[in-house]
Amino acid sequence: MSKKRSTVSVKDKTHVKKSTGNQKNKYKSEKKSIDGVIQAYIDACQASATKRAYASDLRHFLAHGGSIPSTAKRLAKYLAESANDGLAVATLERRVTAIHKAHLEQKLPSPAHSEAVKQVLQGIRRTLGTKQRQVMPLTKELLLNALAAMKCEQMPAKAARDRALLLVGFASGMRRSELVGIRVEHLIYSDIGLEIELPVSKTDQERHGRTVFIPLASNGHCPVRALENWLKVSGISEGNVFRAVSRFDHIARHGLSAQSVALIVKAVMAKIGADAAHISGHSLRAGYCTSAAELGLKTGQIREQTGHKSDLMLARYIRRASLKSIQSLL
Secondary structure, three states, rough: HHHHHHHHHHHHHHHHHHHHHHHHHHHHHHHHHHHHHHHHHHHHHHHHHHHHHHHHHHHHHHHOOOOOOOOHHHHHHHHHHHHOOOOHHHHHHHHHHHHHHHHHHHOOOOOOHHHHHHHHHHHHHHOOOOOOOOOOOHHHHHHHHHHHHHHHHOOHHHHHHHHHHHHHHHHHOOOOHHHHHHEEEHHEEEEEEEEEEEEOEEEOOOOOOOEEEEEEOOOOHHHHHHHHHHHHHHOOOEEEEOOEOOOOOOOOEEOOOOOHHHHHHHHHHHHOOOOHHHOOOOOHHHHHHHHHHOOOOHHHHHHHHOOOOOOOOHHHHHHHHHHHHOOOOO
């Protein structure tokens, strides 16, 4: 009897060990899964464009003799050398932030807030100034000149796309990322114009969404009609609205990148003799803000269209319009 009891006891112990081992493995698996979910939410706290910019900044720092961890002296030297190479103050400040975050992610002491780095940055600001490069706004007059020059375009699909891109980009006041993110599912037509649903944007990372309305124009430069024509010519019925067009006038399945918008705007403006160095994809948005201010639209109305969070960002456009309205004292 004693041997039998002993055998049963051993079996029970083996079963208990297996059960405990399974529970531990299950716990580890669940913990790993939860950790993955937590990391996914942490990653989502920043826009993908911001993460790409930080990654690029970090690569530049490492390629120029930097390391993680870095000393304050090495970071200060990097900033001074970069400033001498012509980097803008805003770019340098962003790179300091990227380097700072790289240290925090590895739980290392960051040199970004050291007195040496602060003093170098302050000296760079005082020497170079903090004024950002302002692109030439593509105002209504320039836009119409560009559209007239596009009539000689030999590729009908490309011409239809570029025309729609320029008109919709100007009339909506959208950012480049918002413009290339438009999908056919986001378009709502009505008798008075077009509503475009924007699920997410630069200043709406929590995806509340907003709607941009483009009214119909009675002349031959209607953004809504231009967009309808592009969709008809391209045969696009779903997915990205604005897509790449090859040199053979073939339409791609993938959407345009934000950088592509800048290249298209530069190429079109070059046809009317504009200096491409002062033109970018932001010129469309800047053109809307400038033209709206010149027409006397209130800042609240402009922000409703563009998605700006405050009047501060619109101030330079308003100031430009007010300066132009000053009459000569002579």
